Amino acid sequence: MSKGIPKRSEDYSLWYNELVKKADLAENSPVRGCMVIKPYGFSIWEKMQAAIDTMFKETGHTNAYFPLFIPKSYLSKEADHVEGFAKECAVVTHYRLKNSDNGTGVVVDPDAKLEEELIVRPTSETVIWNTYKNWIQSYRDLPLLINQWANVVRWEMRTRLFLRTAEFLWQEGHTAHATKQEAVDEARLILDVYTDFVENFMAVPVIKGVKTESEKFAGAVDTYCIEALMQDGKALQAGTSHFLGQNFAKAFDVKFADKEGKLDHVWGTSWGVTTRLMGALIMVHSDDNGLVLPPKLAPSPVVIVPIYKTDEQAKAIGDQAKKIIESLKAKGIIAKFDDRDTHKPGWKFAEYELKGIPVRIAIGPRDLENGTVEIARRDTLSKEVANIEGIENRIEELLEDIQANLFNKARVHRDENITKVDSFEEFKKVLDDKGGFLLAHWDGTPETEQKIKEETKATIRCIPLDAEMEEGTCIYSGKPSSQRVLFARAY
RNA sequence: CGGGGUGUAGCGCAGCCCGGUUAGCGCACCUGGUUUGGGACCAGGGGGCCGCAGGUUCGAAUCCUGCCACCCCGACCA
Numbered sequence: 001m002s003k004g005i006p007k008r009s010e011d012y013s014l015w016y017n018e019l020v021k022k023a024d025l026a027e028n029s030p031v032r033g034c035m036v037i038k039p040y041g042f043s044i045w046e047k048m049q050a051a052i053d054t055m056f057k058e059t060g061h062t063n064a065y066f067p068l069f070i071p072k073s074y075l076s077k078e079a080d081h082v083e084g085f086a087k088e089c090a091v092v093t094h095y096r097l098k099n100s101d102n103g104t105g106v107v108v109d110p111d112a113k114l115e116e117e118l119i120v121r122p123t124s125e126t127v128i129w130n131t132y133k134n135w136i137q138s139y140r141d142l143p144l145l146i147n148q149w150a151n152v153v154r155w156e157m158r159t160r161l162f163l164r165t166a167e168f169l170w171q172e173g174h175t176a177h178a179t180k181q182e183a184v185d186e187a188r189l190i191l192d193v194y195t196d197f198v199e200n201f202m203a204v205p206v207i208k209g210v211k212t213e214s215e216k217f218a219g220a221v222d223t224y225c226i227e228a229l230m231q232d233g234k235a236l237q238a239g240t241s242h243f244l245g246q247n248f249a250k251a252f253d254v255k256f257a258d259k260e261g262k263l264d265h266v267w268g269t270s271w272g273v274t275t276r277l278m279g280a281l282i283m284v285h286s287d288d289n290g291l292v293l294p295p296k297l298a299p300s301p302v303v304i305v306p307i308y309k310t311d312e313q314a315k316a317i318g319d320q321a322k323k324i325i326e327s328l329k330a331k332g333i334i335a336k337f338d339d340r341d342t343h344k345p346g347w348k349f350a351e352y353e354l355k356g357i358p359v360r361i362a363i364g365p366r367d368l369e370n371g372t373v374e375i376a377r378r379d380t381l382s383k384e385v386a387n388i389e390g391i392e393n394r395i396e397e398l399l400e401d402i403q404a405n406l407f408n409k410a411r412v413h414r415d416e417n418i419t420k421v422d423s424f425e426e427f428k429k430v431l432d433d434k435g436g437f438l439l440a441h442w443d444g445t446p447e448t449e450q451k452i453k454e455e456t457k458a459t460i461r462c463i464p465l466d467a468e469m470e471e472g473t474c475i476y477s478g479k480p481s482s483q484r485v486l487f488a489r490a491y
Numbered sequence: 492c493g494g495g496g497u498g499u500a501g502c503g504c505a506g507c508c509c510g511g512u513u514a515g516c517g518c519a520c521c522u523g524g525u526u527u528g529g530g531a532c533c534a535g536g537g538g539g540c541c542g543c544a545g546g547u548u549c550g551a552a553u554c555c556u557g558c559c560a561c562c563c564c565g566a567c568c569a
Contacts, residue, residue, distance in 0.1 A: 004530085013563090028561090087567065123569095157492090157567050164568065237569065274569050307528055346529040353529095364528050374528075491569095 005354075008288050012232040016283060020161045023291045023354050025278065033159040033166030037275070040355065043299040045169070045278060049149065051201050051296070052171060052273065055193050061145045061173060066127050068151075069118035074126040078251040084218020085122045088155040090166075092118040120153040125219060125244075125270055128174045129252040136266060139178050139258050143186070147173040162279035163236070163491050170274035176249070176266040178256065183267035184222075187243040190271045191224045194239040202277065203294040203406035204228050204284045205414050206238055207437070207486060209462025214446045217270075221245035227461045227486065229414045230283040233435025235461050235488035238280055241271035279491075284410050285379075291356030292378055294406050295399040302328060302335035302395060303357045307345045307364035314339070317363045320388070324361065324373070327392040333399065335361075353378060358402050359395060379405055420484065424452075424475045427487070431458055437488050439467075441481035443474035452476055452487070461486045 008015045025041030076082040096112030177183040206226035216223035220242035249265035285292040295301040306317040362374040417436025
C-alpha cells in the first residue's frame with residue numbers, strides 16, 4: 001500500500017497536488033516556479049492541443065511562430081499593456097558568461113551587457129503587431145488570422161502545478177481586421193470555439209461572459225472569458241478572448257488602405273488557452289481514487305488487463321486481447337494491452353484508476369471459458385460482465401456514455417452551486433458556507449468591485465453574456481443595477 | 492517582501508526537547524521461492540557528507556550562530 005492520495009474532502013489543495021504527482025502528470029522543477037510536465041501528463045495535453053488546433057484550422061486560422069524575446073521598447077509602446085505586465089517580467093540583460101576570477105565557476109560577464117534589455121515574452125501582442133505592420137498594407141491583406149503554440153513566462157509570486165506556473169504552454173491567437181464589427185465577431189467566435197472544446201472534449205461546463213474594466217486584459221477594449229467551477233466551489237478562468245479595438249494597431253502604426261483608398265488603423269483581437277486547462281480537467285472530474293479522464297482526451301481510452309496463472313492462459317488471453325484491439329481499432333478506439341508480467345492485476349487496476357483511464361477490460365481464465373470479459377468504467381467505478389461477441393459496440397457505447405455522464409455530473413454540480421443573492425449579508429454567508437458562483441447586482445463601479453474583493457476575496461468573474469436583464473440594486477452600495485453579475489472566489 | 496513551518500536513503504517519516512556504541516522505520520529497489528479475479532507473502536540484500544558553513548564539547552542528526560533551499564498563509568496573476 002504505497003500509492004493512494006489524500007481524501008478530496010479533507011484537504012482539496014493537498015489532494016490536488018498529490019494527485020498531479022501520483023498520476024504522473026507533472027512535478028515541480030528545481031527551477032523557481034517552473035513545472036516539469038511528465039510524459040503521461042503531456043500526452044493528455046497533446047490530445048487537447050490536437051483538438052483545439054483542428055478547430056482553429058476549421059475556422060480559417062493558420063499557425064506561425066514569433067520570437068521568445070521582446071525588446072523592452074516594444075513592450076512599452078502600449079501604455080496599459082506594459083503597465084499590466086511590468087511587474088511579472090523576466091528580463092535578459094547580458095548575453096555572455098565568463099570564468100570567475102577565483103576560478104570557482106562562471107559569472108555574468110559585465111562587458112556583455114545588452115544595449116537594450118530583452119523581455120522573455122509574457123504574451124506576444126507587441127512582437128506580433130510589430131510584425132503585422134510589415135504584413136498589412138491593404139484591405140486585401142485582411143483578415144489576418146494567426147495562432148501560435150508557444151511558451152510564455154510570467155514571474156508569479158506563488159505557483160501551483162498547472163494552475164499558475166512561472167512558465168506555461170499555451171496557444172495565442174492574434175488577428176487583424178478591416179472593421180470593428182469583424183473583430184468583435186472574431187473575438188466572439190473564438191469564445192464559442194473555446195466553449196465547444198471545453199464542454200465537448202473536456203466535459204467541463206462553462207459560463208460565457210465579459211470581464212469588468214478592472215479584470216480585463218491589459219491593452220484590450222473588451223475581454224470575453226469562459227468561467228468554470230471546480231469541485232471545491234472555487235472558480236477557474238478557462239479561456240479568454242480579447243477585442244483589442246485599434247489599441248495595438250495605433251501603438252504599432254498598423255494601417256491599411258480600404259477600397260476607397262482611405263487609410264485607417266486595423267482592428268485586432270487576441271485570445272488564448274493554457275496548460276491551466278489541465279488543472280481544470282483534473283479538478284473538475286477526479287475523485288479519491290485519482291484522475292478521471294473524459295474518453296475524448298484519454299491517451300488511450302481503453303486498457304486491457306490479463307489475469308492468468310499459466311503460460312497457456314497468458315497466450316490464449318493475448319490472442320483474445322488482440323482480437324478486441326483490432327475490432328476497437330476499426331471503430332477508431334485506441335486500446336492498450338498491458339501484458340507486463342512485472343505487476344499483478346490488482347496493482348494494474350489501481351494504477352489505471354489513478355491515471356483515469358475511462359474503461360478497463362479484464363480477461364481471466366473464467367472469461368476464456370465463458371466467452372466473456374469484465375468491463376469496469378472509471379467514472380462510476382461500476383463493473384459488468386459482457387459477452388465478447390460485439391464487445392466493440394458495447395465499449396463504444398460506454399465511452400460515449402462516460403463522456404456525457406462526466407459533463408452532466410459537472411453541470412449539475414455547477415448549477416447547484418450558482419446562488420442568487422440580494423444582500424451583502426447573504427452574499428458573505430453563502431460565500432463562506434457554500435461557495436460557488438453568486439449572482440448578484442452590482443452598481444458597475446470599480447470602487448464597489450474593489451471593496452467587495454477586499455472584504456470577501458470574491459471577484460467578479462464575468463458579466464454573463466446570455467443573462468436576462470433584471471432591475472435591482474447593488475448589494476454593496478444600494479445603487480441601481482440592470483443585470484446580475486457573476487461573483488466567486490477564484491484560483 | 493511580511494507571518495508561520497520544514498530540511499535525516501529515490502519517496503514519506505521517527506529520532507532532536509534531555510548530546511554518548513554501528514542513525515532507525517514504512518514504501519520503493521535487488522536476489523530466491525511461493526503467488527496472480529482489487530495495490531501479494533516469506534526470507535535475504537543494497538542504498539545516508541542527518542541542507543550548507545562555523546562554533547561549544549572528550550564526543551553533535553541532537554546545543555549555539557550564520558547562511559541556503561523548499562512548503563503553507565498574504566500581496567501579484569492565465
